[in-house]
Amino acid sequence: MKMLHLATILLTLSGVLTQSxxxxxxxxxxxxxxxxxxxxxxxxxxxxxxxxxxxxxxxxxxxxxxxxxxxxxxxxxxxxxxxxxxxxxxxxxxxxxxxxxxxxxxxxxxxxxxxxxxxxxxxxxxxxxxxxxxxADLKVSLIRLSGNGTLKQGDSLNLTCDVKCTHSSSQFVWSKNNEQLNTSGPVLHFPALTVRDSGNYTCTWETNEASGSETISLQVEGENPENPDHWPIWIIVVLTAGLIFIIVAIPAVIYNRRFLCERRSVHTEQQKEDDSDIYANVQQKEDDSDIYTNVQQKEDNSDIYANV
The missing domain is CATH 2.60.40.10 (Immunoglobulins)
Structure with a gap:
């Protein structure tokens, strides 16, 4: 009985019961x-x-x-x-x-x-x-098949999604700018790039137990019609120059108009003073003419009186 009880204790400690x-x-x-x-x-x-x-x-x-x-x-x-x-x-x-x-x-x-x-x-x-x-890490790698340097139209490449560990059946889902693409598999192939291929590409890796995602950005040289936020350099330069011109020109125009208005005001006041002087001179001449006429009239009357 003691031996059986000891055996039961040993089996219990090892995590295995008699009714295993x-x-x-x-x-x-x-x-x-x-x-x-x-x-x-x-x-x-x-x-x-x-x-x-x-x-x-x-x-x-x-x-x-x-x-x-x-x-x-x-x-x-x-x-x-x-x-x-x-x-x-x-x-x-x-x-x-x-x-x-x-x-x-x-x-x-x-x-x-x-x-x-x-x-x-x-x-x-x-x-x-x-x-x-x-x-493990989920990595999205860019593999150039043609071209070098910056991405240009006509270049070819692959985007490869990989997890460096042993795993059971898994699936890969690709999306561009958060919109799912109609493709599957760990490789996304671009035979000939265009500006429309620019964007953020996300690979989502999924199994029955786990999932993960990684994003990589592609920017093909040239204007991207799907992403107007990435403007060419010449547009940025023109907009910057225009902004600087506006900042400098508007205060100058305002100052010039204010200066002209002040000059016009001064000129108007001066003109009024000149007109007043002219009017005074004309009035003085009229007054002098009237005095002369009266004196002449008196002289004429005196002559008439003398004749009489």
Missing amino acids: TDWGVKYPDKPICAVRGFSVSIPCSYYYPQQNYQVIEKLWCSMNSNKDQCYGPPYVYNSSSNTNSDFEYAGDDKSNCTLLIHNLQFNNSGTYRFRFITNVTEGKWTGLPGVILQV
């Missing part, structure tokens, strides 16, 4: 590939005799930091602690043990294992061997 066919954790068969800076979903399912046990604690560990084969801490996720982190449990207390990891970094690569604990003392289980996660 009723306990287990299932992971994906192949490593999971994910993109740095994005999120990944690690599918996971588990099972146990639900009629006799109830799950009270759910744990995820990384073999990068856990040297105890996940039978003890540290854990990247622990349902009994309410800490906020990039590790999120998306499963339940019955059969789903899916783990979400956000804001992936290279040091998140490694093997992950799920462990659950029930309300019965010996009812504990750790899923072996675990699932492998690989974190």
Whole structure:
């Protein structure tokens, strides 16, 4: 009896119960590939005799930091602690043990294992061997097939989208200026560039567990009718010169008009003074003429009187 009890304890510590066919954790068969800076979903399912046990604690560990084969801490996720982190449990207390990891970094690569604990003392289980996660960069490369230097009309090139890690079936979706293109595959081919090909191209890489995207900009030499924000240099120069001319010319015109108005005002006042002087002279002459006429009249009257 003691030997049987000791054997049960050893099997319990190793994460394997005597009724092993009723306990287990299932992971994906192949490593999971994910993109740095994005999120990944690690599918996971588990099972146990639900009629006799109830799950009270759910744990995820990384073999990068856990040297105890996940039978003890540290854990990247622990349902009994309410800490906020990039590790999120998306499963339940019955059969789903899916783990979400956000804001992936290279040091998140490694093997992950799920462990659950029930309300019965010996009812504990750790899923072996675990699932492998690989974190890599998504890169969009420009490969020139003809031409050199700046992109010109008639040049040919390829845009290649790639993730440097082992992954299962994946798909590539290309878009230009946030509008999806009717093409698929990791390579976008341009046999002969035109100015209409200028724009921002985004490659979105997707699998069942992860996704990521990367954008590259193409600017073909010449005016781009689809993107009027990129104007040729000569238009910018002309607009700049026109703006400088307006800034300089308008104050000059205003000053000149003000100067002319002031001169006209002075001239008008002077003219009025001159007219007043002329009028005074004319009036003086008229007065002198009247005096002369009166004197002449008196002389004439005197002559008449003398004759009489």
